[in-house]
Amino acid sequence: MDSQDEVIIERRGSAGIIRLNRPKALNSLTLPMVRVIASALEDFAADPSVASVVVMGEGERGFCAGGDIRLLHQSGKEGSDGAETFWREEFRLNHAISRYSKPYVVLMDGITMGGGVGLSAHGSHRVVTERTRLAMPETGIGYFPDVGATWLLPRAPGEAGTWMGLTGLAVSAADAIHARFADHCVASTALPALVDVIAALPASASAEDVHALIRTMAADAGESRLAVNRDVIDRAFAGDTVEDVLQALAGEPGEFAAEAAGVIASRSPTSLKLTLRLLRAGRTSASLAECLNRELGACMGILYNHDFYEGVRAAVIDKDRNPKWSPASLSDVAPGDIDRFFIAAQPPLFAT
Structure with a gap:
C-alpha cells in the first residue's frame, strides 16, 4: 500500500x-x-x-x-x-x-x-x-463507553473504571x-x-x-x-446510581472529588445512567462477547436518542461545547428511559 x-x-x-x-x-x-x-x-x-x-x-x-x-x-x-x-x-x-x-x-x-x-x-x-492520553469520553457526547469497554472498565482495580467511564477524563x-x-x-x-x-x-x-x-x-x-486517589474513588464511585455517586463525591474533601463531580454534572444525564448500568452489568458478565452483544443493542438505541446528536453537534460540528441535554437533569431520566437501550440487537454478534 x-x-x-x-x-x-x-x-x-x-x-x-x-x-x-x-x-x-x-x-x-x-x-x-x-x-x-x-x-x-x-x-x-x-x-x-x-x-x-x-x-x-x-x-x-x-x-x-x-x-x-x-x-x-x-x-x-x-x-x-x-x-x-x-x-x-x-x-x-x-x-x-x-x-x-x-x-x-x-x-x-x-x-x-x-x-x-x-x-x-x-x-x-x-x-x-x-x-x-487515554480516555473513554463518550458521556460528553451523549454516548457511552463501547468497543468492549463495559468489559474492561469493571475489571480495573476498585472503582477506577467507574471513574473513567462516568467522567470520561483522560488519564x-x-x-x-x-x-x-x-x-x-x-x-x-x-x-x-x-x-x-x-x-x-x-x-x-x-x-x-x-x-x-x-x-x-x-x-x-x-x-x-x-x-x-484510590480510596476516594472506591468510596465515591461504589454506588449503583449516579445520584449516589454525586452525593458521595459531595462528602469528599479535596480537589480530586470536586473535579469529578463538576465534570459529571456537565455530562449527558441519560448517558451517565446508561453507562453506569452497563458497567454494573459488565461486572457480572462472563465474557467480552457478552458485553459486546449488549453494547451493540445500546448502540442501536443511541440512534434514537436526542443527546447523541446534540453531543456530536456541540463537540464536532458546531464546536460550541455547549450541549443542551434532554432530559437536562438526572432526576428526569426514568428507569424506563434506560431500559430501551437494553433491547438485544438482532442478529447478535456472537453466540454466548
Whole structure:
C-alpha cells in the first residue's frame, strides 16, 4: 500500500506492521480502515514467518482518537445502515484482537480514545508512553463507553473504571497501567528502536519473548493519579446510581472529588445512567462477547436518542461545547428511559 492509504500494511523482519494513516484526523477509524485491519490480522495470523504484529498510528499527536463520529451521526440522521455496519465490524475486530493467536503489540503513543482503546486495550502487549492520553469520553457526547469497554472498565482495580467511564477524563500512562489498560511504558523516542528489535526476533518468538524484550526498554511511568486517589474513588464511585455517586463525591474533601463531580454534572444525564448500568452489568458478565452483544443493542438505541446528536453537534460540528441535554437533569431520566437501550440487537454478534 502507498502512503495515501488510510492504513499502511507492511512486513519488517518477522513483524507484521499495521500503521493507521489519518494523522490529520488523529487516525480516527472509518469502516474501510476496520476492514483493512481485520484482513491484515487474518493474513498475518496465517503466515508462519510472522512472529508478531505491531500496530501504531502515524503522526505525533495520537494513536487513534476513536471512530468516525461524523459518519455515525450522518448515518443516524439519514436512517441508513452505515452506523450499524460500522459497529458490527468494529466490535468483531475488537473481539478478534482479544483472541489473537500471535503477540499483538500496540503502541498507544499520544491520544488513545474510544475506538482507539478498542484497538489497543484488548491486545496482548500494550505499550504506553509519556505522551499517552487515554480516555473513554463518550458521556460528553451523549454516548457511552463501547468497543468492549463495559468489559474492561469493571475489571480495573476498585472503582477506577467507574471513574473513567462516568467522567470520561483522560488519564496518563501510569493511570492506564494501573487501570489494566496497558502493560508497559516506553519513551516515545524509543519506539522506532522497539519496533526494530521486535522485527528482529525469530519467527518462533513467543509472547513471553516479546514481553521480555519490551521490559528491557521500559521506562518509569511515574505516579498514577488514580492509584493515589484510590480510596476516594472506591468510596465515591461504589454506588449503583449516579445520584449516589454525586452525593458521595459531595462528602469528599479535596480537589480530586470536586473535579469529578463538576465534570459529571456537565455530562449527558441519560448517558451517565446508561453507562453506569452497563458497567454494573459488565461486572457480572462472563465474557467480552457478552458485553459486546449488549453494547451493540445500546448502540442501536443511541440512534434514537436526542443527546447523541446534540453531543456530536456541540463537540464536532458546531464546536460550541455547549450541549443542551434532554432530559437536562438526572432526576428526569426514568428507569424506563434506560431500559430501551437494553433491547438485544438482532442478529447478535456472537453466540454466548
